[in-house]
Amino acid sequence: MVRLMKGNEAVVAGALYAGCDAFFGYPITPASEIAHAAAEWLPAVGRVFIQAECETASINMVYGAGAAGKLAMTATSGPGMSLMQEGLSYMAGTGIPGVVVNIQRAGPALGNVYTEQADYNQAVKGGGHGSYHAMVLAPASVQELCDGTMRAFALAFQYRTPVIVLSDAAQGQMTESMRLPVVEHDRPAGVAAWAVQGTAASRGNLHTSIFLDVDVLEGINRDLQRKYAAMQVEAAAEEYRIDDAEVVFLAYGTSSRIARTAVDQLRATGVRAGLFRPLTLFPFPREALCRLADRKLVVVEMSCGQFREDVIGQFAAGIRKVPEVQLVHRMGGVLVSVDAVAEAARKLV
Amino acid sequence: MSTKRTVGMFESFDRSGRATRSSHYCAGCGHGILHKLITEALVELGLQDRTVVVSPIGCAVFGYYYWDVGNIGAAHGRAPAVATAVSRTIPQAVVVAYQGDGDLAAIGFNCAVQAANRGERMVTFMVNNCTYGMTGGQMSPTSLLGQRTLTSPQGREAATEGHPLRVAELFNQLQAPVYIARCSVADTKRIFQTKQIVRKALELQRDGKGYAYVEVLSPCPTAMGLDALASARFTAEQMEQVFPLGVIRDHSTQAVPLPPPAPACSVPDFFARYRDRDFPAPVEDATYTERRMIVAGSGGQGILVLGLCLIEAGALAQRFVTWYPTYGPEQRGGFASCALVIGGRTIGSPHVEHPDILVCLTRPMLERFLPLVKPGGVVFCDTMILGPDAPSRPDVRIVAVPATELAAANGSSRAANTVMLTALLHTRVTGLPEEAILHARDATLRKKPSLIALNRHVFDAGLAWCRQNLP
Numbered sequence: 001m002v003r004l005m006k007g008n009e010a011v012v013a014g015a016l017y018a019g020c021d022a023f024f025g026y027p028i029t030p031a032s033e034i035a036h037a038a039a040e041w042l043p044a045v046g047r048v049f050i051q052a053e054c055e056t057a058s059i060n061m062v063y064g065a066g067a068a069g070k071l072a073m074t075a076t077s078g079p080g081m082s083l084m085q086e087g088l089s090y091m092a093g094t095g096i097p098g099v100v101v102n103i104q105r106a107g108p109a110l111g112n113v114y115t116e117q118a119d120y121n122q123a124v125k126g127g128g129h130g131s132y133h134a135m136v137l138a139p140a141s142v143q144e145l146c147d148g149t150m151r152a153f154a155l156a157f158q159y160r161t162p163v164i165v166l167s168d169a170a171q172g173q174m175t176e177s178m179r180l181p182v183v184e185h186d187r188p189a190g191v192a193a194w195a196v197q198g199t200a201a202s203r204g205n206l207h208t209s210i211f212l213d214v215d216v217l218e219g220i221n222r223d224l225q226r227k228y229a230a231m232q233v234e235a236a237a238e239e240y241r242i243d244d245a246e247v248v249f250l251a252y253g254t255s256s257r258i259a260r261t262a263v264d265q266l267r268a269t270g271v272r273a274g275l276f277r278p279l280t281l282f283p284f285p286r287e288a289l290c291r292l293a294d295r296k297l298v299v300v301e302m303s304c305g306q307f308r309e310d311v312i313g314q315f316a317a318g319i320r321k322v323p324e325v326q327l328v329h330r331m332g333g334v335l336v337s338v339d340a341v342a343e344a345a346r347k348l349v
Numbered sequence: 350m351s352t353k354r355t356v357g358m359f360e361s362f363d364r365s366g367r368a369t370r371s372s373h374y375c376a377g378c379g380h381g382i383l384h385k386l387i388t389e390a391l392v393e394l395g396l397q398d399r400t401v402v403v404s405p406i407g408c409a410v411f412g413y414y415y416w417d418v419g420n421i422g423a424a425h426g427r428a429p430a431v432a433t434a435v436s437r438t439i440p441q442a443v444v445v446a447y448q449g450d451g452d453l454a455a456i457g458f459n460c461a462v463q464a465a466n467r468g469e470r471m472v473t474f475m476v477n478n479c480t481y482g483m484t485g486g487q488m489s490p491t492s493l494l495g496q497r498t499l500t501s502p503q504g505r506e507a508a509t510e511g512h513p514l515r516v517a518e519l520f521n522q523l524q525a526p527v528y529i530a531r532c533s534v535a536d537t538k539r540i541f542q543t544k545q546i547v548r549k550a551l552e553l554q555r556d557g558k559g560y561a562y563v564e565v566l567s568p569c570p571t572a573m574g575l576d577a578l579a580s581a582r583f584t585a586e587q588m589e590q591v592f593p594l595g596v597i598r599d600h601s602t603q604a605v606p607l608p609p610p611a612p613a614c615s616v617p618d619f620f621a622r623y624r625d626r627d628f629p630a631p632v633e634d635a636t637y638t639e640r641r642m643i644v645a646g647s648g649g650q651g652i653l654v655l656g657l658c659l660i661e662a663g664a665l666a667q668r669f670v671t672w673y674p675t676y677g678p679e680q681r682g683g684f685a686s687c688a689l690v691i692g693g694r695t696i697g698s699p700h701v702e703h704p705d706i707l708v709c710l711t712r713p714m715l716e717r718f719l720p721l722v723k724p725g726g727v728v729f730c731d732t733m734i735l736g737p738d739a740p741s742r743p744d745v746r747i748v749a750v751p752a753t754e755l756a757a758a759n760g761s762s763r764a765a766n767t768v769m770l771t772a773l774l775h776t777r778v779t780g781l782p783e784e785a786i787l788h789a790r791d792a793t794l795r796k797k798p799s800l801i802a803l804n805r806h807v808f809d810a811g812l813a814w815c816r817q818n819l820p
Contacts, residue, residue, distance in 0.1 A: 001627050045613045061431070179630065184617065208420070
């Protein structure tokens, strides 16, 4: 079934086909339509929707349902995401699966409700206290919001980790045609072994994150880091017209779509441009990125250069050599213009 | 010889990392007594397997050393949110949120009062010892006036630190809770009363009857700086003056369990029946030149609907489409605009910086967007917003349509957007087939079917005008 759907609604469609049991959310522009759809759709298929009292409660409800082995999610934007950082640390530290969709808006502070990508570090580098990461997916279209949310649940349960779908206001608010999934996913396997479900079989299961023994806690930290290393197999990127590209744009999410239009415009005028677009931001598709070290590189993003900084770090970690990486960026809710992106490439060739 | 075995607890507290029978609680602390009362009642009621205890931050963070039931540790103050989620997603579970006065009445008060107000199917035990025990004895919301703590070294002052917070009495202002009681573990007589109250609250959970709040006054000799007996005396004598014991509310006979949920349909069935329509999948078509458009005006003019109508027509014609509206405060401020892209392949930027086609129904929007139109582009505007002082550009084609006037003359000035649609159709600027546009014209009114006939009437009038007046 192909439908015209708003990005924010596509999130809920993807969640339902993933088998999402519960949505907990609090209103915030530009993410509110996710809660609107969840409030209507989840009860219709026998699932749970609760409007929480605040984002802190939302994420802790996700934690609670996840601890019970249920597929739970929330969705929010900047300020709400900040309030959820403590809960995300608890989920990561305790090994509780769950999905958080961030329809990024412009910050810092109250900022405004237009598109920015400035929650990059918060999402990708941990965000809360302690040495942890959430897995981070980077959709760029309504279709990918649906598919990404669906996949986020599978990954969350496979790795027992919080997964962030790092979207933005443009994707959340836009409507595009989208193919609905065909069948609802099977429930994740192996949950009975750890979930606390109010049954005789699960009576011995326990979720706690306090470990006063420093050696025990160091071991848990080492296990977490091993888990993150194992996640590297999930790293993925999309490459567009990259084979003979002299200039390659590096961009994720909505920025990558602007860069894609710039690639086409540049190609039409004889400039060999291409696009490298991470589909996962943690784990980062480092190997694929490092193969581009000999190209002219331009990062396109809607933040102060947070993504570029990560790109540089990935080159340093991957090949111990950092190529020149230009930056085209806007902030405050201003979209990067195709003209500015194309102009940056023209200057390099 | 036999000693009474405590039921519902582990024989040996191995989860502490040591094979031990001694608890981590200080001598004279009330937590252990309450732990026993809860587990005894759970076992007596046959609820041990069904129970999920949500532990707090505070000394009882280690409750899982002792309780032989499913256990989830919560962040500080968040036990009610965690418990809510467990209760809602596991209907057969008996859910216990175990909290202290700092955890519940300070950092987590909102979560606690909201869960109580929603009438969640759970019991909250709040151990009230007037202090933050685990962090060494700071002032808590329930600390008594004059009580010396690490953060009220001169004694709690009402003028600057407020009065002790009486949670049970506050919760008694709410409609939803079924059972509210305050009891104490300061001495044997009180412990027996508490046993009855604990049992009652758990019976309500067994029967799925709703929210219960049980506050338990409890000595904390360490933080109070007293020995076990003196702290028990303080609990019974000083604390009870502020926090009187008793069953404050008992609606257990009137309360009824939630009915089982209505049978639900499957997800694919739900979407198959949902109000949205199906479209054919878009196909790549290199012969179709991508159109980037902006439709702009003010709220109530059907700006966003016109945009949606165009992408519906595009989707019906198997084009790739994207529609990106104004939203948030701008929309509430009265401005309405949307950017749409219709193409023959995957669409890059959804943002239209330089439209090929601009449709404008107000002067401010014309002033804002006209300078952005691509040279050679087409601008459709309502005749009434043009005039001698209207902005203009020699390098774009301006098509004036008396949209509002025609719409008003044919039944509704709010249908000016439909007249604009006829101009787009007549001039063929979108490259979309007529049947797709006609289909979409009706489809975007599917939530207001009573307007379809009127809308068609305006459409016909608009098209007739276009045929007569536009090339």
